[in-house]
Amino acid sequence: MGRKVFGGFSQAVLAVWALLIIAPLIWTLLASFKSNGEIFGDALQLPGELRWDNWARAWERASIGRYLLNTAIVVFFGVAGTMLLSSMAAYVLARFKFPGNRLIYFLFVSGMAFPVFLALVPLFFVVDGLGLLNTHVGLILVYIAYSLPFTVFFLTSFFRGLPDAVAEAAMIDGASYTRTFFQVMLPMAKPAMVSLTIFNVLGQWNQYLLPLVLLPGDKSNWVITQGIADISTIAGYEADWPALFAALSMTVLPVVVAYIVFQRHIQSGLTSGAVK
């Protein structure tokens, strides 16, 4: 088989898959400008005009803005808390000898082996018992707790690999343990912190199950995945499909833009977990 033929075959295979990825997204974007009639007509027809009022309806009536803001708040505090607490725990577990060290490390790591569905029922009642059901604080704390195993595991192995000399020098210069951690050791862990932050932002932003269980009440508290799934159901009986597609576009577009800007970091951040 000649090189030209093989090259052409490769291009064709790859182009087909690329088309399969992009087509549904472009189609959704186009459908967000269609009228209800056009949506239920021929799927391959372009919209007759750019109907921006679909977007306005999705933003206001379907409160996509509200959902996005809620998600941003929850994910911001969720990831900040995850990174802070994980790095503290991982640092101590990696570099200090004390009774119980191995046990605590094992407890954290074993969390990766359990499916979250096993914990679902008791978790609901624990959160309810603390009065945190239907609150963002409750969801944030749960996000942090369930992000700990992987983040602690990953950071512990990173901190173990850092040289001893730097920390010792800082201590000799009179820095306290806390100061040595925040001003010397944590900055050295930056590459791992960046990867894990991306990993956790995406994981928490896309979470669907936990909000469904822990924020079942008032819609004004909901996050974006709940909102989109709900609009999909509502569109069925209110017959406002254009608003659904506008809402979908609004949700997907910022993620796609962020992805294109940071794609190198995101790819390495997400796959770094698998190549440990």
Next chain:
Amino acid sequence: MRRHGFVAGFLLLPVLLYVVFVISPYVQAFQIALTDWRGVSAGLDFVGLDNFRRMFGNETFWQAIRNHLVLLVAMPLATVSLALLFAYLLNVAGGSRGGTMTGVKGSGFYRVVFFLPQVLAVAVVGVLFKAVYRPDSSGVINGVLVKLGMEPVGWLTDQRLALWSIIAVMVWQAVGFYVVLFSAGMAAIPKDVFEAASLDGAGRTRMFFSITLPLLWDTVQVGWIYLGIAAFDGFALVNVLSMEQGGPDGATTVLATEIYKNAFSYSRFGYASALGVALFFLTLTFAALTMRVTRRERIVY
């Protein structure tokens, strides 16, 4: 003393959060699975293994297990095969240029596009494909079929097709991740191995099966375990995409869906926890088995 204070201070909050929200629920789940708890404190009786007996006699449970088995075989197989093919085309198929193996033209672009679905929320992808799969010509796929003069297909309404339609979406979303993962592995294979094979007259297909695949085996194994564990989940997609959350008529239901329904729709918390325990042991068995079966002598290069 200062040292002990520091260690304790740094561990206090993370361990506290972890014990309250992760460890304690997991432990409680095993206890609740042995009760008939329905959410009111008075109605809690220890019923031993009754929930498990009911579970094994329940047709829906077996339906979910059958669906998991289909998922477990089909989804990783399709995802890993496609990802290996794409990664190979992207990294090696361009032939050797100036002594190194190169991918086809535009491989950077393909890599970005293929990975894209990975960053989208599964729930959002589910809503999106609900529209793509619509049963008349207003759905993208059926729109094309009708244009070609064929009958529209009930992708999600046909009992024999629904699970496969959902598997296709899972594969659609997952392939890009494994393309990137396998690409990294392929890039680490020394180029002179390919050159030597090429001098010996090996074709590209032969090179793939004799060099790339064996040297990539560890990574493929990791990928297989990840996908297998994902095959025991499937909640978000089934919940959003399928008819009546697991329908038509249980054709797409998974254990996670049954756990959620039994707990939060019917308040059968004991039974739901028993299903959770079953799911836990299934996942664990799968991971242990895969490790054993796929273990090979590690090739050092």
